[in-house]
Amino acid sequence: MANTRIVVVGAGLIGKRHIEAVNKAEGVEMSAIIEPMPSGKEVAGKEGLPLFQNLTDLLKAKQPVDAVILATPNALHVPGGLECIEAGLPVLVEKPLAESVEAGRKLVEAGEKAGIPVLTGHHRRYNPLIARARKIVKEDQRLGKLTIVNGMCWFLKGDDYFDVAWRKQKGGGPILINLVHVIDDLRNIAGDIESVQAISSNGTRNHEVEDTAAILIRFTNGALGTLSISDCAAAPWSWELTANENPAYPYTDQSCYLFAGTHGSLAVPNNQLWRYADDKRGWWQTIYQEKQNHPVSEDIDPLIVQAAHLGAVVRGEAEPIMTGREGLRSLEATFAVKESAENGGKIIHLKN
Ligand SMILES: NC(=O)c1ccc[n+]([C@@H]2O[C@H](COP(=O)([O-])OP(=O)(O)OC[C@H]3O[C@@H](n4cnc5c(N)ncnc54)[C@H](O)[C@@H]3O)[C@@H](O)[C@H]2O)c1
Missing domain, CATH: 3.30.360.10 (Dihydrodipicolinate Reductase; domain 2)
Structure with missing residues (x-):
């Protein structure tokens, strides 16, 4: 089966590690990066990946994407997650799932209602x-x-x-x-x-x-x-x-x-x-x-396992281990x- 194509949103501290993890994980590959700051150019250039300012631009450009990893500051998790759900894209949202329990619940319920997988980035799972x-x-x-x-x-x-x-x-x-x-x-x-x-x-x-x-x-x-x-x-x-x-x-x-x-x-x-x-x-x-x-094994990187798991969920080969709802309980x-x-x-x- 073809690799699941991932877009990483937010190429900061953890976003860069997600890109590395997707590059190393089985069954997934990077499609593009979304990063509005000038630093995005450097990361995209180094990785040889298309760079977009936001999801709307990426979808307009018909860049292929099967799932999103959202690695933006906390306050942007829910708006970003809702945008993905609206676009029909499974999304792994970095922890904390949301900046409030109410907002987190809104995101989880929107995903459940639309039947779009929402995962929380608690990679230690x-x-x-x-x-x-x-x-x-x-x-x-x-x-x-x-x-x-x-x-x-x-x-x-x-x-x-x-x-x-x-x-x-x-x-x-x-x-x-x-x-x-x-x-x-x-x-x-x-x-x-x-x-x-x-x-x-x-x-x-x-x-x-x-x-x-x-x-x-x-x-x-x-x-x-x-x-x-x-x-x-x-x-x-x-x-x-x-x-x-x-x-x-x-x-x-x-x-x-x-x-x-x-x-x-x-x-x-x-x-x-x-x-x-x-x-x-x-x-x-x-x-x-x-x-x-x-x-x-001492050398298992959970971020890589998580990226491979996201791919398996998108392809319907696995149920999410760390759902948005579980993330909501910890939140x-x-x-x-x-x-x-x-x-x-x-x-x-x-x-x-
Ligand atoms: N799982 C982990 O172990 C782990 C570790 C570190 C951070 N995190 C979480 O990851 C998130 C990011 O943390 P960080 O330390 O990488 O932050 P960071 O500030 O280093 O990176 C965030 C990036 O998002 C970009 N950004 C801002 N607005 C954006 C937008 N509208 N669209 C796209 N990109 C946008 C910023 O320019 C920046 O590059 C936080 O929620 C944090 O809690 C998780």
């Missing part, structure tokens, strides 16, 4: 390290009844990261840009979230948006969790620095997520599983680190964190 953790915790329940979860997203962004204005304004900030990934990881591995409570601070960077937040989570399965994020913490405990997923981030062999239940505990991504001998459980006994039998939990932090740590119950 395609990461075998996450899949392995999900199998141990959720599917095989090797930790017993899950009781407690700890997620850390601590890193130091360089000051030049904030030269791009939207990243430090309303709609940007580490809760919407980074925490949404962590929340999606925890939902995927541990289960759905029932409620959240949060406090946040912008006291170090003094941007309009937060730089640090601390969060309490109640999962629907009864487990509790703590989650913390800071983009001004000189520390290795984040997915970015521990998963070896993106060569831009130097790797450390640490973990950023901890899961524990009545029978064991797991560090992710370094996959240390701790358990007691079956007949000797309890804190006066020795807890052992179990030898793991779940090797995963709702993320906005609940913001709402709680803005209301003195009020408990916010989720609806979706």
